[in-house]
Amino acid sequence: MGIVEKVKDPYEKRKLERLSAELAKQAALTDYIAMMADVEIPMEEAEENVV
Numbered sequence: 527m528g529i530v531e532k533v534k535d536p537y538e539k540r541k542l543e544r545l546s547a548e549l550a551k552q553a554a555l556t557d558y559i560a561m562m563a564d565v566e567i568p569m570e571e572a573e574e575n576v577v
């Protein structure tokens with residue numbers, strides 16, 4: 527369950543939904559630019575215990 531579902535105030539919920547949509551849009555645009563420029567964007571990966 528995400529943070530948007532926990533918010534009771536409709537105004538704040540809509541604001542969080544818009545921010546979430548904007549974040550997704552920016553991430554998609556960054557991925558598209560990276561693809562067109564043929565570059566790799568490093569992604570955060572879960573840390574693994576390396577012995």
